[in-house]
Amino acid sequence: SAVISQKPSRDICQRGTSLTIQCQVDSQVTMMFWYRQQPGQSLTLIATANQGSEATYESGFVIDKFPISRPNLTFSTLTVSNMSPEDSSIYLCSVLGATSSYEQYFGPGTRLTVT
């Protein structure tokens, strides 16, 4: 398994501002993913982040709103731009484990509240 940390663990931000969330893994991984969990809802995939290529976004998510960086095999960032109260969610990163199983492991999440 992989050990994943996220920073910050939580934040309260004003509308119109941006927040960058960091995801750090204790081993090199090829694929990383970012998810959003809105209050009382399940997880929704935002994008897939592969090192050395542009992130691939799911329907309903765009790069201008959620720019992602993946500078190396152990680190990624997700920025939530021009925030509104509707962006209040838990944001989670995950990584793909061994290619033999493709098990996914999740970070502890970042709880974002936009006022």
Place this chain on the structure above:
Amino acid sequence: KQEVTQIPAALSVPEGENLVLNCSFTDSAIYNLQWFRQDPGKGLTSLLLIQSSQREQTSGRLNASLDKSSGRSTLYIAASQPGDSATYLCAGPNSGGGADGLTFGKGTHLIIQP
């Protein structure tokens, strides 16, 4: 694209009972299916992963099954304990391959009464 449904949405049982959580999916070519546990305000803990070639996986008091032909998976919890109280999520890859983001069900909120 995969769609995942979980039944029931919520379940409350006395301590010691055996229980079954249900998960259904639309793409029978599913590569694998993963069960997670989420405690309030926390991230996800992976419980069990079942490969498409497997029918069951066991870990302690947990047993997960996979029936691709019917598009169903179940999570069986034996001798439930108050510490099992959490939301249980099942998820499968968005598309046919394993190296893909996951589509999640809405979860089953489980309460084990002491």
